[in-house]
Amino acid sequence: PLxxxxxxxxxxxxxxxxxxxxxxxxxxxxxxxxxxxxIFVPPFDDxxxxxxxxxxxLELARQAPDIDEVLVPAGGGGxxxxxxxxxxxxxxxxxxxxxxxxxxxxxxxxxxxxxxxxVGATRTIADGVAVSxxxxxxxxxxxxxxxxxxxxxxxxxxxAILALVERAKFVVEGAGALGVAAVMSxxxxxxxxxxxxxxxxxxxxxxxxxxxxxxxxxxGRYQHLAVEVSDTPGELALVSSVIAEVGGxxxxxxxxxxxxxxxxxxxxxxxxxxxxxxxxxxxxxEALRARFPEGEPSRD
Numbered sequence: 432p433l434x435x436x437x438x439x440x441x442x443x444x445x446x447x448x449x450x451x452x453x454x455x456x457x458x459x460x461x462x463x464x465x466x467x468x469x470i471f472v473p474p475f476d477d478x479x480x481x482x483x484x485x486x487x488x489l490e491l492a493r494q495a496p497d498i499d500e501v502l503v504p505a506g507g508g509g510x511x512x513x514x515x516x517x518x519x520x521x522x523x524x525x526x527x528x529x530x531x532x533x534x535x536x537x538x539x540x541x542x543x544x545x546x547x548x549x550v551g552a553t554r555t556i557a558d559g560v561a562v563s564x565x566x567x568x569x570x571x572x573x574x575x576x577x578x579x580x581x582x583x584x585x586x587x588x589x590x591a592i593l594a595l596v597e598r599a600k601f602v603v604e605g606a607g608a609l610g611v612a613a614v615m616s617x618x619x620x621x622x623x624x625x626x627x628x629x630x631x632x633x634x635x636x637x638x639x640x641x642x643x644x645x646x647x648x649x650x651g652r653y654q655h656l657a658v659e660v661s662d663t664p665g666e667l668a669l670v671s672s673v674i675a676e677v678g679g680x681x682x683x684x685x686x687x688x689x690x691x692x693x694x695x696x697x698x699x700x701x702x703x704x705x706x707x708x709x710x711x712x713x714x715x716x717e718a719l720r721a722r723f724p725e726g727e728p729s730r731d
Contacts, residue, residue, distance in 0.1 A: 488514035502625060
């Protein structure tokens with residue numbers, strides 16, 4: 432994401448874009464370190480990195496001593512392993528749940544196989560955890576200290592991003608929203624007082640807008656509607672008045688008179704509506720059917 436590239440450059444780093452996956456980028460980083468005599472800092476496969484991320488677990492234990500379980504985003508497993516290691520030593524009875532993108536579920540597959548398994552690179556909005564799988568080091572810790580790993584689809588992640596922006600006023604990237612997505616989607620049902628780690632906000636502003644829109648569509652709050660009307664003055668005003676009476680909001684209008692097979696004197700209004708949800712949209716459809724019995728409204 433451009434937001435991550437620009438933020439890193441602003442801190443004085445040279446950013447090299449290479450490959451189509453973290454594994455390919457990591458291989459290039461090793462090559463650069465070898466050519467230029469630099470030190471490679473692993474994103475997760477390192478004892479010091481895992482210990483550093485484990486300080487999140489120490490903070491959770493101190494700031495939320497009454498929680499029963501913690502949901503932690505996971506890709507390569509450094510954050511998950513560190514948090515689980517810290518929490519289990521302080522509170523052995525606490526449950527630690529790893530949450531992965533369903534598109535890149537290397538840890539979940541590894542646990543099922545009983546050994547580290549790598550998955551192919553796939554596009555996901557949770558780019559911060561788009562990792563092929565755990566390392567031997569993180570897998571061993573996850574096997575020992577993590578109670579369960581669940582996966583969530585991109586649609587659930589988008590809805591979680593939307594909810595966090597709208598209700599909590601948090602700007603969160605896809606990877607950071609995984610724990611919230613797991614609970615909201617029902618992929619994980621807490622067994623006690625649960626806390627979700629929100630682990631990052633490096634989301635491109637254009638992607639954020641797209642995610643908000645996608646989340647609204649998935650939540651049924653954006654609806655597309657086509658209404659066949661007489662091509663005469665005032666029809667659009669009648670349609671909009673019916674929608675307004677039910678409480679809907681028209682965001683976009685396309686007045687189509689030239690669709691193939693359309694009779695002369697007929698037009699199709701293609702609308703994008705903002706509604707409260709599926710129930711209000713059904714009320715709008717019923718109101719339009721009552722007002723325009725000859726022109727059946729349809730949704731796409």
